[in-house]
Amino acid sequence: xxxxxxxxxxxxxxxxxxxxxxxxxxxxxxxxxxxxxxxxxxxxxxxxxxxxxxxxxxxxxxxxxxxxxxxxxxxxxxxxxxxxxxxxxxxxxxxxxxxxxxxxxxxxxxxxxxxxxxxxxxxxxxxxxxxxxxxxxxxxxxxxxxxxxxxxxxxxxxxxxxxxxxxxxxxxxxxxxxxxxxxxxxxxxxxxxxxxxxxxxxxxxxxxxxxxxxxxxxxxxxxxxxxxxxxxxxxxxxxxxxxxxxxxxxxxxxxxxxxxxxxxxxxxxxxxxxxxxxxxxxxxxxxxxxxxxxxxxxxxxxxxxxxxxxxxxxxxxxxxxxxxxxxxxxxxxxxxxxxxxxxxxxxxxx
Amino acid sequence: xxxxxxxxxxxxxxxxxxxxxxxxxxxxxxxxxxxxxxxxxxxxxxxxxxxxxxxxxxxxxxxxxxxxxxxxxxxxxxxxxxxxxxxxxxxxxxxxxxxxxxxxxxxxxxxxxxxxxxxxxxxxxxxxxxxxxxxxxxxxxxxxxxxxxxxxxxxxxxxxxxxxxxxxxxxxxxxxxxxxxxxxxxxxxxxxxxxxxxxxxxxxxxxxxxxxxxxxxxxxxxxxxxxxxxxxxxxxxxxxxxxxxxxxxxxxxxxxxxxxxxxxxxxxxxxxxxxxxxx
Amino acid sequence: xxxxxxxxxxxxxxxxxxxxxxxxxxxxxxxxxxxxxxxxxxxxxxxxxxxxxxxxxxxxxxxxxxxxxxxxxxxxxxxxxxxxxxxxxxxxxxxxxxxxxxxxxxxxxxxxxxxxxxxxxxxxxxxxxxxxxxxxxxxxxxxxxxxxxxxxxxxxxxxxxxxxxxxxxxxxxxxxxxxxxxxxxxxxxxxxxxxxxxxxxxxxxxxxxxxxxxxxxxxxxxxxxxxxxxxxxxxxxxxxxxxxxxxxxxxxxxxxxxxxxxxxxxxxxxxxxxxxxxxxxxxxxxxxxxxxx
Numbered sequence: 001x002x003x004x005x006x007x008x009x010x011x012x013x014x015x016x017x018x019x020x021x022x023x024x025x026x027x028x029x030x031x032x033x034x035x036x037x038x039x040x041x042x043x044x045x046x047x048x049x050x051x052x053x054x055x056x057x058x059x060x061x062x063x064x065x066x067x068x069x070x071x072x073x074x075x076x077x078x079x080x081x082x083x084x085x086x087x088x089x090x091x092x093x094x095x096x097x098x099x100x101x102x103x104x105x106x107x108x109x110x111x112x113x114x115x116x117x118x119x120x121x122x123x124x125x126x127x128x129x130x131x132x133x134x135x136x137x138x139x140x141x142x143x144x145x146x147x148x149x150x151x152x153x154x155x156x157x158x159x160x161x162x163x164x165x166x167x168x169x170x171x172x173x174x175x176x177x178x179x180x181x182x183x184x185x186x187x188x189x190x191x192x193x194x195x196x197x198x199x200x201x202x203x204x205x206x207x208x209x210x211x212x213x214x215x216x217x218x219x220x221x222x223x224x225x226x227x228x229x230x231x232x233x234x235x236x237x238x239x240x241x242x243x244x245x246x247x248x249x250x251x252x253x254x255x256x257x258x259x260x261x262x263x264x265x266x267x268x269x270x271x272x273x274x275x276x277x278x279x280x281x282x283x284x285x286x287x288x289x290x291x292x293x294x295x296x297x298x299x300x301x302x303x304x305x306x307x308x309x310x311x312x313x314x315x316x317x318x319x320x321x322x323x324x325x326x327x328x329x330x331x332x333x334x335x336x337x338x339x340x341x342x343x344x345x346x347x348x349x350x
Numbered sequence: 351x352x353x354x355x356x357x358x359x360x361x362x363x364x365x366x367x368x369x370x371x372x373x374x375x376x377x378x379x380x381x382x383x384x385x386x387x388x389x390x391x392x393x394x395x396x397x398x399x400x401x402x403x404x405x406x407x408x409x410x411x412x413x414x415x416x417x418x419x420x421x422x423x424x425x426x427x428x429x430x431x432x433x434x435x436x437x438x439x440x441x442x443x444x445x446x447x448x449x450x451x452x453x454x455x456x457x458x459x460x461x462x463x464x465x466x467x468x469x470x471x472x473x474x475x476x477x478x479x480x481x482x483x484x485x486x487x488x489x490x491x492x493x494x495x496x497x498x499x500x501x502x503x504x505x506x507x508x509x510x511x512x513x514x515x516x517x518x519x520x521x522x523x524x525x526x527x528x529x530x531x532x533x534x535x536x537x538x539x540x541x542x543x544x545x546x547x548x549x550x551x552x553x554x555x556x557x558x559x560x561x562x563x564x565x566x567x568x569x570x571x572x573x574x575x576x577x578x579x580x581x582x583x584x585x586x587x588x589x590x591x592x593x594x595x596x597x598x599x600x601x602x603x604x605x606x607x608x609x610x611x612x613x614x615x616x617x618x619x620x621x622x623x624x625x626x627x628x629x
Numbered sequence: 630x631x632x633x634x635x636x637x638x639x640x641x642x643x644x645x646x647x648x649x650x651x652x653x654x655x656x657x658x659x660x661x662x663x664x665x666x667x668x669x670x671x672x673x674x675x676x677x678x679x680x681x682x683x684x685x686x687x688x689x690x691x692x693x694x695x696x697x698x699x700x701x702x703x704x705x706x707x708x709x710x711x712x713x714x715x716x717x718x719x720x721x722x723x724x725x726x727x728x729x730x731x732x733x734x735x736x737x738x739x740x741x742x743x744x745x746x747x748x749x750x751x752x753x754x755x756x757x758x759x760x761x762x763x764x765x766x767x768x769x770x771x772x773x774x775x776x777x778x779x780x781x782x783x784x785x786x787x788x789x790x791x792x793x794x795x796x797x798x799x800x801x802x803x804x805x806x807x808x809x810x811x812x813x814x815x816x817x818x819x820x821x822x823x824x825x826x827x828x829x830x831x832x833x834x835x836x837x838x839x840x841x842x843x844x845x846x847x848x849x850x851x852x853x854x855x856x857x858x859x860x861x862x863x864x865x866x867x868x869x870x871x872x873x874x875x876x877x878x879x880x881x882x883x884x885x886x887x888x889x890x891x892x893x894x895x896x897x898x899x900x901x902x903x904x905x906x907x908x909x910x911x912x913x914x915x916x917x918x919x920x921x922x
Contacts, residue, residue, distance in 0.1 A: 041864060049881060076863045077877070082592040090763030090772070091780040091862040106594055111763065162577070165592045204492045204574040207589065210880040215574075218884065219474040221492060238882040268775075338595065347408075347578060363814055365823035370726035374738070377719045381790055382745055385756035388766055392759055431665045438662040442655055450663065452906040456670045458845055459898035459905075461852025463872040464891040467879055468673040471680060471888075478676065479668075503669050535650055564749030567854030567872070571879075584751040584855065591755070591859075600759065603752040610747040618740055 037070040038274055043093035045080040045167055045257070046210040047231040051294040052097070058290055059281050063274065071274055079208035080167030087111075087262065094266045094275040097259040099167020100320075101125075102328040104260050113264030127256040128282035129296035132317055133168075133175040135247040136216065136225040136232045143223045147249045148179035151224065152197040159222035160202055161212045163335075163342055167257070168209035170336060172226040174325065175253035178318040182251060186324070196345035217244070228255065230295035233311065254317035386607065393604035396597050404601035409577055410586065414605065417583040420494055421562035424501035425509075429555045432509025433547070439510070440517045454511070457504045462567030469500055470572045492574030497582065500568040505558030512554035513547055520546060549624030556617045560610060674895060681892035684885050692886035693893070697866045701874035701890070707782070708870060709850040712789040716846055717839075720797030725831070728805030729813065739802065745794040753791045754859025757784055780862030785870065788856035793846045800842030804835050837912045841905065848901045852894055 044052060056073035063071045076083065076091070080099035087093045088110045098104055101119060108116050119126045137145050143156055151158050161169040176195050184190040204221055206212040209231055216225040217239045224247075227235070236244050259279050266272040281287055285303035292304030301309055318324075325331045335341045393401060404410060438444075439451050457465070473480045473490040483490050490496050520543065528538035566584040574580045581589075583606055590599035650658070682689050723742060727735060745753065759765045761778035771778060778784045812834060816826040832839070854872040861868045869877060871894055878887035 046880070074867055075865045077865075078863050079592060081594075082588075085592050085594060086780060086862050088594070088764065089758055089779060090761075090768060090777075091864075092777065110594070162575070162589070165589050203576070205576045207575060207585075207592075208880075211575075214880060214882075215492070218882075219470070219491065220476045221474075235882070338593075338598075363817060364729045364810055365817075366725060366827075367730045367732075370722040371730070371732070374719065374723040374726050377722075378738075378741060381787070382794060383741065385760050385791075386744075386748070388759050389752070389756045431661070434658055435662040435666060438659050441649065442659055444659055448906065448910070450666060452902050453666060453670050455902055455905065456674060456898060459848040459852075459901040460674070461854060461872045461875075461891075461894045461898070463854040463875050464677060464852070464894050464898075465673060466854075467875065467887060467891060468677045468680075472673060472676050479672070499669070503673065506666070506669060535654075560747035564747065564752070565855075566749060566751050567858075584749045587749070587751050587755060588859065591758075596759075596764070599755060603749070603755050606749055607752060610749075611744070614740055614743055614747050618736065 038072070038271060040071060040073045040094045040271060040275055040278055041076065041092055042073055042095050042097055042278070043076045043083050043087055043091060044097040045083060045099040046077055046208050047168065047228050047234070048097060048257075049075070049077050050234060051230070051291065051296060054290050054294060055282070055287060058286060059278055062281060062286070063277065069274070073278070079161075079165050081165050082208075087113075092265050092269070093262045094269065094271050095259060095261055095279055097257065099255075099257050100170060100328065101256070101258050102170075102332045103167060104258060105328060105332075107260075107262070111264065113262050114260055115263070118260045119258060121261070122259065122279060123283060124299045125256065126258040126260055127299065128259060128279075128287070129257070129291045129298055131229045131255045131257065131296055132252045132315070133172050133226055133255060134229050134232050134252065134313075135249060136227050136235060137223065137245050137247050139243050139245060141245055141247065145224050145247055148176055148198075148251075149183070151176070151201060152194060156201055156224065157203050157222040158198060158201045158224055158226065159204060159206075159212050159216040160199075160226040161206045161209050165207040166209055166212075168228050168231070168255075169212075169226075170331075171228075171253050171255040173335070173342065174320060174331070175226075175249075175251075175318075178253055178322070178324065179249065179251050181324050192341065192345050199346045229297070229312070233295040248313040248315050251316040251318065254319045256320070389600055389603055389607065392596070392600040396601060400597065401601055401604075404598050405605055407598075409581075410583075410598070410602055410605075412578045413581050413583040413586040413602070416494065416497070416579075416581065417563050417606075418609070420497050420582075421501055421559050421565075424498050424505055424562050425555045425559040427498075427502055428505040428509045428558050429551055432506060432554065432558075433513055433551065435506075436510045436513040436517055440514055455507050457507055462504065462565065463571070465503055466500065466568040466571030469496075469503060469568065473499055473572065491572050492580070494573075494580050496572040496574065497569050497580060500572050501562040501565060504565055504568060505562055508558040508561065509551070509554035512550045512557065516547055516550040517543075549620055549627065552620045553617055553624070556613055556620065560613045560617070563606065563610065563613075674899075677888060677892050677895045680884065680888035688885060689889050689892075692883070692889035695886070697869065698874055698878075698886070698890055700866045701869045701871045702893070704782070704785070704867075704869065705851050705871040708786050708789050709847055711786050712793060712850045713843060713847050715790055716793055716797050717843060719794075720801050720839075720842060721832075723798045724801035724805045724835075725827070727802050728808075729810050742798050742802075743795050745791050746799075748791075750788075750792055750853065750855030751859060753856040754788050757787055757791075757860055779860050780864070780868060782868070784860040785857050785868065788860050789850050789853050792853050792856050793849045796846035796849060797839070797842035800838045800845075801835055804838045805831070808834055837908055841908060844901050844905055844908075848898060851897060 042052060042056070052073075052075055056075065059073065060071055063069060076086070076093070078086070080103045083096070084098060084103035084106050087096060087107050096104060096107065104118060108114050108118055115121075122128070135145060137143070144150065145156070150156065160172045163169040163173045173195065176198055177191060180191040180194040184194070204212070204215050206215055209228060212225060213227060213231055213235050215221050217235050225232070232246050236246060259282065261272070261275055261279055263272065266275040282291075283300070285300070288298040288300045288303035289305060292298045292301070292308040295311070297312055298304045320331060321327050333340065396404070435454065439447065470491055472478050473483070473496060475481065475484045475489060475491070477491070480490055490499060524542050525538050528542050529535070533541070564584060566582075569582055570585055573582060573585070575585060583602060587599050587602050590602065649655070727739065758779055760767055761771060761784065762768050763772060778787070812830045813826050816830045821829065852872055854876075857870055858873060861870070861873055863869060863873065863877070865877070871890055875887050875891045875894070878890060
């Protein structure tokens with residue numbers, strides 16, 4: 001059924017060619033972005049979107065007043081590990097503000113864009129704010145969840161992201177481990193059993209903290225969400241305080257999301273001075289106030305609004321440098337490497 | 351039926367062979383072949399032992415089994431319902447048929463991420479459809495069933511569009527003859543019509559299957575992404591990348607690539623076979 | 630639309646009651662087909678618009694107002710404006726070479742052109758990261774000259790070209806093969822030059838298939854998610870395309886805005902389908918040959 005084609009000389013070719021040229025010619029018009037004087041790229045992890053939205057604005061104002069220079073900060077957010085991978089593969093970050101030191105260590109190990117001792121270059125281990133892991137439960141706490149011990153009960157569904165891809169999820173895991181360590185007096189077999197049981201209660205393992213929050217809050221899956229403290233408050237605010245309650249466990253982990261200058265990139269772009277100032281300013285009183293307001297625990301609480309500080313419950317916090325963990329350099333290979341403890345205790349469907 | 355093989359055998363009359371073939375090969379090499387070769391070289395540099403370790407890793411196997419298994423089931427379901435849809439669209443008339451016919455191509459036109467969030471919103475436990483599943487005591491979104499739904503969605507047009515033209519071209523006289531000879535309708539369909547449709551069905555199945563295996567955007571929103579349970583192979587590639595495990599990422603990608611290539615080859619064989627059979 | 634009693638345009642003319650199903654079976658099959666399409670295709674589409682507009686039209690417009698959304702739309706248009714013409718030129722040259730000449734390895738070439746179609750989009754992104762990433766084969770060289778490919782527009786364009794690679798060629802090759810070379814030979818023998826022949830004879834002959842391919846290629850180019858996601862870097866207001874922006878908004882608790890942007894893409898899909906259908910209805914015969922493939 002081939003249509004018999006006759007000799008036609010409709011100038012459709014010229015039309016198409018014309019349209020092509022038009023498309024080509026219009027490209028430069030679309031392509032030119034509004035270029036500011038200086039542009040910084042902050043590569044960060046998921047739950048800091050709101051924090052840096054506010055902070056970037058404050059910093060731009062501050063910098064404009066101080067130097068007269070207009071600076072625009074571009075943000076990239078994603079799972080902490082994915083973001084580190086992107087920087088390693090060449091994403092042009094001036095600064096990184098990731099969920100945990102191990103991810104910045106990975107950048108330092110695989111590129112020569114920042115020194116290995118990056119953590120010592122800024123105060124407080126380069127951590128201008130900390131956070132912790134709390135529980136978000138449904139209104140009225142129908143399953144009566146009070147502490148980590150309640151999470152391994154039959155019929156309790158726990159939502160947490162995948163610790164292999166999400167920084168926040170690694171803090172969740174360590175917090176559970178810290179609780180078990182205290183409860184079982186350091187008996188590793190029992191600790192493993194406890195943490196394994198907890199993860200067997202996880203019906204959905206998202207790749208990032210935001211995905212987990214969405215699964216829990218919007219899609220109505222699970223009884224309890226293990227979340228960054230700031231993420232829990234944010235979810236409560238954004239999605240309705242009448243739907244969720246925050247439960248603070250007896251013990252948790254002191255989550256330290258560090259920041260670092262990616263000197264190699266900033267030097268190449270000539271933005272080192274302003275990028276450094278961007279990180280330094282995080283420790284200023286004004287920034288610490290913004291930090292506390294966005295539900296992160298400021299390292300200088302005296303600078304924050306007391307009203308904001310009241311929201312942070314007092315609880316026992318274990319750091320990753322605690323002897324049971326021995327810092328990220330030990331925790332990362334021992335727990336999260338391929339075939340390490342997490343892989344051994346978590347094998348769903350098998 | 352046209353017989354393309356007999357055409358074009360006039361060397362020297364039509365110009366531009368060198369230019370067009372040269373450009374085709376250059377563009378193909380730059381965009382597709384060289385980057386893909388880069389992947390294979392990376393995988394080959396792992397060495398056989400390391401490559402097999404990645405291939406036989408339980409998580410890799412689970413992801414591949416899930417991707418290929420659910421894709422096969424989805425393509426099979428599509429083959430059945432796609433045949434019904436094609437049949438109805440070709441043989442029957444009803445109001446709004448043209449609109450329905452147009453809608454079949456929606457998965458070609460709708461971005462996968464949009465399909466992903468839409469399907470998730472529908473099939474989540476509090477969604478329009480999901481709530482009924484919840485009432486019946488099972489879940490769709492965040493389980494392999496959710497993956498199945500997404501893969502059925504993206505596969506629909508492949509079956510319908512490959513079966514439709516063959517069905518439309520089918521000579522009705524044989525069916526009529528069968529009817530005149532007293533064959534019951536179902537026997538006539540089964541003995542006369544379906545065998546003719548087999549090559550088209552197989553092609554459509556293979557296309558839908560190949561597309562489903564690689565699908566990422568629509569699946570990740572609805573899958574739940576639990577390792578060993580609802581983690582598809584393309585997602586495992588992304589996860590391995592975020593773990594800085596380039597070896598595993600390239601390994602899994604290469605395995606998928608090899609299987610895809612075999613599939614494509616199979617599709618071409620089926621088409622050649624059906625051309626011989628029908629032509 | 631036609632009702633049941635009216636004579637249908639294509640197939641019903643040949644209709645013989647002897648070789649059809651009983652009315653009950655026909656109704657059953659029709660209902661099954663409609664239910665299947667309704668559940669899997671229509672419902673998701675409706676839900677996109679429902680979710681986008683459920684807070685009212687004002688909220689919908691406001692949700693689209695952000696600077697980042699505007700830049701995502703711009704980037705998506707830019708990427709399509711580069712990758713579709715690139716694949717258009719390729720589709721024309723490839724189909725010319727394949728349809729008008731005989732040479733060894735032709736079927737291998739056709740298979741290779743089809744290859745990107747069955748490569749996972751994620752793999753498509755990965756190969757460019759391996760090629761152009763800082764740790765990749767060409768990464769150091771590119772960095773030396775300050776050329777950015779990955780995490781910038783070129784990488785996104787490359788990934789998009791890859792996933793839409795076969796779309797136009799696939800539509801053109803069968804119809805050009807079916808049409809053979811007689812028209813071109815006639816034009817050439819009348820003294821037309823090669824280019825004249827191409828623009829005045831070949832192109833008009835395949836115009837509907839071409840448009841069809843461009844349409845599908847464009848829809849996929851604007852909607853690609855997986856491949857672009859791997860190479861984008863997710864810099865807000867800079868390297869996020871519309872589908873990536875949908876994901877970001879979705880993850881930011883801004884469901885309305887996510888569905889608002891998604892509804893724009895769904896609208897694009899609808900327009901694609903409508904234009905495509907109009908083409909098919911008006912030029913059914915000319916397009917019929919392409920569908921044979």
